[in-house]
Structure formats: structure tokens, C-alpha cells
Amino acid sequence: MPQAILIAGPTASGKSRLAIDMARREGGVVINADSMQVYGALRVLSARPTEVDIAAVPHALYGHVPAATRYSVGHWLTDAAAALARASEEGRMPIFVGGTGLYFKALTEGLATVPPVPADLRARLAEETREVATEALHARLAERDPATAADLRPSDRGRICRALEVHEATGRSLSDWQRQPGVPPLVGRDVRRLVIAPDRAWLHHRISLRAEAMLHDGVLGEVRRLLDLKLSPELPAMKAIGVRQFRDHLDGDLSLDEAVAGVKTETRRYAKRQETWFRNQMADWERIAPPAA
Numbered sequence: 001m002p003q004a005i006l007i008a009g010p011t012a013s014g015k016s017r018l019a020i021d022m023a024r025r026e027g028g029v030v031i032n033a034d035s036m037q038v039y040g041a042l043r044v045l046s047a048r049p050t051e052v053d054i055a056a057v058p059h060a061l062y063g064h065v066p067a068a069t070r071y072s073v074g075h076w077l078t079d080a081a082a083a084l085a086r087a088s089e090e091g092r093m094p095i096f097v098g099g100t101g102l103y104f105k106a107l108t109e110g111l112a113t114v115p116p117v118p119a120d121l122r123a124r125l126a127e128e129t130r131e132v133a134t135e136a137l138h139a140r141l142a143e144r145d146p147a148t149a150a151d152l153r154p155s156d157r158g159r160i161c162r163a164l165e166v167h168e169a170t171g172r173s174l175s176d177w178q179r180q181p182g183v184p185p186l187v188g189r190d191v192r193r194l195v196i197a198p199d200r201a202w203l204h205h206r207i208s209l210r211a212e213a214m215l216h217d218g219v220l221g222e223v224r225r226l227l228d229l230k231l232s233p234e235l236p237a238m239k240a241i242g243v244r245q246f247r248d249h250l251d252g253d254l255s256l257d258e259a260v261a262g263v264k265t266e267t268r269r270y271a272k273r274q275e276t277w278f279r280n281q282m283a284d285w286e287r288i289a290p291p292a293a
Contacts, residue, residue: 002191003191004093004095004096004187005026005093005095005191005192006033006097006107006108006187006191006194006285007096007097008033008097008098008101008104008193008194008196008282008285009195009274009290010196010198010203010270010271010275010278011047011207011267011270012047012203012207012210013198013271013290014198014291015098015099015196016053018196019097020049020057022095023058023093023095024056026095027093028057028058028092028093028094029058029059029090029092029094030057030058030059030060030095031060031061031080031083031084031087031096032061033076033080033104033107034098034099034100034103035100035103036237036240038062038064038065038071038076039063039066039067039236041067041225041226041229042067042222042226042237042240043222044222045214045222045223045240047210049062058092060083060086061079061080067238068229068231068235069237070235071236073103073106073111074106074111074183076106077103077106077183080103080107080186081186101277101278104282105281106183107186108185108191109185110182110185111182112179113177113180113182113183114166114174114177115177117168118169121168125161125164126232126234134154134157137160137161137164138152138160141167145167145175148163148173148175149163157234158236158239161234192286193284193285193286194285194287194288195282195287196288196289197275197278197287197288207267207268210267211260211264211267212260214263215256215260220249220250223243223246223250224250226243241267242263244262245259245260245262245266
């Protein structure tokens, strides 16, 4: 028997269903490896497993984080270690499932140790850069930390700001810190590693169906409640696909059809980025077809 089962795949590819089916057969626990499904406020937007799903087999690390928290891969790795320990104590097969490639990379390869950035420094930098274009921030990073900047997309504001914070706080580049010994991997080679590889047209159809189903599942109320929290737009939860589109609809700037169409487009682009990551970073993982409908 493998030490664990890891299931990666693009959004809407049927990962959760496969994980639940495997958990039933193996007496397992489904452990979330999706960076948005950790947030309690994003049940609909993140397509978190339903109450029926959670009642069917044990689940862990779903909806346990407040939207106001800046949850990181380091936080997830700590929580994942605790979930693994519980699975071992209960004699359950741990089945990690999600679409966040960085979580799987940390799980299987470990994580570099980077000193924490003081909260006051992070807040000051966030205020100073609020009106600065992302491309300009990338250029600033390229001057201070060219190695890290070269590895980041000029549009990836979150990671660019993170690299600037680390440089300001420590005087060293993020890439330097990432080369230091850090947290070891939580699983060894004795795991089954799966990537769901769906047909592109099939996946786009599934993405379209999911975006439309959000309306019946109460997405507008969910977005209203999230906006009522008055959170910083820089927080990860506020960057979930659909927050901006449905906010613009609620503000009267988009029709409902336009908002849903925008969600579909952005989700398709996200799925393409996921597939690129899996192709480049998980080339040796077993490819499988989506579970039958």
C-alpha cells in the first residue's frame, strides 16, 4: 500500500469525486490541497465539497481559515502535517486532492525557510504600493532581486509583493532564502501520484456548467457577505475567481450574464496555467482520465 495518494488536476476536472470514491474504497481521509478551499467564506466560489460529500467520508483542511487571514503554503504545510498525523493515528489512508501545484511541491519536496515579515512592515509596504502598477513593482523587484524577478510573471502581484517584503525585511533576496535548508517533505517516494488530464473541450464545458451552477448555489449572497467584511483587496481570499466579477455586478457595473461570462473566461485561463504547471513540475506523475460522469 502507498504511504498516501496525491490527486492533482485542473479546476472542474472531477478531483473531489475521485478522491471521495478512493476514500470509500481505501478507508481514507480526503485532505484539501487547494489554496482557496481553505477559506470558510468561499464555499461556493471555490466549489468546496458539499455537506453530503463531507458526511460520506472524512475530510480535512476545508473551510478552516478566516478570509481575513493571509494563509500561505507554510501554514498549509503545518496543517497538512497535523492531518497526516491524525490519519496515521486513525489508521486511514491520506488522500491529498487539489489544484494548487505549490502545495504538492511543498508536500513532496519540502519548503525553504524564509523569516517572517513583521506585520507593520507588510502593512506599510501595502499602503505605499497600493496605487503602483504591478509591472512597475516587478521592475522595482528586478533592480533589488533580479534572480527572483526573473522567475515571476510581471503580472503576479502577490508573489512580487512578497519578494519585495522579504528583501525589505531581511536585506537579502527571496531567492537566497529559498536556497537555504528548510522544512523537509512530509511524504516520501512511497506515494501514488496522479494528475487528472482531461480533454480541453470537455473541461471547458465543465467550467461553464460550474459557473452557471454558482448562481443556484447562492454565490451572490456569498460575495455580499465577503464584501461586508471590508477586507483588503490584497488578501488571497479577495482574489478568488468570481469575487471581482460578481462584485461588479452587485455594484451595477456588469450584467449578471456578463459577470458569469467573465468567471468562465478567467477560470479557463486559470485551468490552462494549472495544466502548464502540472506538465512542467509533475512530468513523472501518472496521468489519468477524469472519473466517469
